[in-house]
Amino acid sequence: MTSTAAGESAQWTRMPTTKTFVPFLLVNIHDTIAVLTGGMPLPWLGGLGELAFVALYLATVSAALDEDRRDTRTPRLLLAALAVVTYALAVGYWDHWQMCFPLLSLATGVVLRRDPRLIALTLALLGITYGIMASLRGGHDTTGTIVAAGWGTGLAGMLVANLLNLVESNAALRATREQLAHAAVERERLRFSRDLHDLLGHTLSVMVVKAQAVRRLGPRDLDAALSQAADIEAVGRQALTEIREAVTGYRESSLATELDNARSLLEASGITAEISHSGPPLPPQSGALLGWVVREGVTNVVRHSGAAHCAIEVRGEQDRVHLEITDDGVGPSAAPEADRPRPKTGGNGLKGLAERLATAGGSLTSGPSGRHGFRLVAELPVDEEGSVAQATSRQGRSAHRLR
Numbered sequence: 001m002t003s004t005a006a007g008e009s010a011q012w013t014r015m016p017t018t019k020t021f022v023p024f025l026l027v028n029i030h031d032t033i034a035v036l037t038g039g040m041p042l043p044w045l046g047g048l049g050e051l052a053f054v055a056l057y058l059a060t061v062s063a064a065l066d067e068d069r070r071d072t073r074t075p076r077l078l079l080a081a082l083a084v085v086t087y088a089l090a091v092g093y094w095d096h097w098q099m100c101f102p103l104l105s106l107a108t109g110v111v112l113r114r115d116p117r118l119i120a121l122t123l124a125l126l127g128i129t130y131g132i133m134a135s136l137r138g139g140h141d142t143t144g145t146i147v148a149a150g151w152g153t154g155l156a157g158m159l160v161a162n163l164l165n166l167v168e169s170n171a172a173l174r175a176t177r178e179q180l181a182h183a184a185v186e187r188e189r190l191r192f193s194r195d196l197h198d199l200l201g202h203t204l205s206v207m208v209v210k211a212q213a214v215r216r217l218g219p220r221d222l223d224a225a226l227s228q229a230a231d232i233e234a235v236g237r238q239a240l241t242e243i244r245e246a247v248t249g250y251r252e253s254s255l256a257t258e259l260d261n262a263r264s265l266l267e268a269s270g271i272t273a274e275i276s277h278s279g280p281p282l283p284p285q286s287g288a289l290l291g292w293v294v295r296e297g298v299t300n301v302v303r304h305s306g307a308a309h310c311a312i313e314v315r316g317e318q319d320r321v322h323l324e325i326t327d328d329g330v331g332p333s334a335a336p337e338a339d340r341p342r343p344k345t346g347g348n349g350l351k352g353l354a355e356r357l358a359t360a361g362g363s364l365t366s367g368p369s370g371r372h373g374f375r376l377v378a379e380l381p382v383d384e385e386g387s388v389a390q391a392t393s394r395q396g397r398s399a400h401r402l403r
Helices: 002-011 023-037 043-065 074-093 100-111 116-137 143-217 222-248 255-268 284-305 348-359 387-393
Strands: 272-278 309-316 320-327 363-368 374-381
Touching: 023 043, 023 100, 043 074, 043 100, 074 100, 074 116, 100 116, 100 143, 116 143, 143 222, 143 255, 143 284, 222 255, 255 272, 255 284, 255 309, 284 309, 284 320, 284 348, 284 374, 348 363, 348 374
Parallel strands: 272 309
Antiparallel strands: 309 320, 320 374, 363 374
């Protein structure tokens, strides 16, 4: 049943083609037979007029349905020529070719469907003139005849115009829905890849540092080495939990937790840590966002800096919070564990954080500090409800969930 409904929905998004309007030409079949059998005066002239009408009718509809030509002058010029031929046949033969008016009305609806005022005026004039001609042709000038003939003629064009507008609107809505679905998937992929980068980059760095500590301490201090090994196990378990949370889109980082983790990681790496946190309590969403900054910044210090000292300062104000991470590193030459050059202005992780902060109205800047070292600064506005950072935390939740 779902596939049937989807098929019907797709039909209402497919624009009719010129072939759709060809069967309507059969309304003139009686006059066509009269041309072939000589049942009208000057049948050769009537035949030429019919050929001209059919050619103009098909050309008008085709041009009006063509995306490249529908907004040019061509469809309206062809429609004007079709109207001339229609009135010429109807007036010249009088008792024949009267059904050309409904066809002219259909073509008018196709051409002028995007101009409600003009199509209403045109179809009204067409209906009135055809109604008058029908009344005079019947030999009695009655209002009923004019209204009946005129209303039927004008209604044909109006129905076609509304139907085409409905199909075009449905097609536009369908295309917009598909674009939104693709955008949601892309946002979810970006969130997932960014979270995995932040999570795995930090976790693997911690495990490498702890493993190196085990190797150094093993020969001389077995208890300390076992303690570091236990930390590796705890970090691995925590990483599994965080990855599950990242997959479901509910991963949140705590600033206080990340500051504690940063101190532990820096000290295990032989880097002196100086951490200060001042100011009023932060809303959970703002703290979570800054927690990501601390995690990424400290991971970069451990992996790339070769620093002996790292300072982390969190300074909160009533409506804004300032986070700064600085180190005295000299680059990868002093850090044997570094596997790639130290970024000068920020790698992929910092770019992702900059996007998150920008979404929340904040900013992230990074670059060299003095002759050596590196400086990372995050600024984030904070209101009483912490609403500025909610967009970041909900970024993955509103998209398609990965299971």
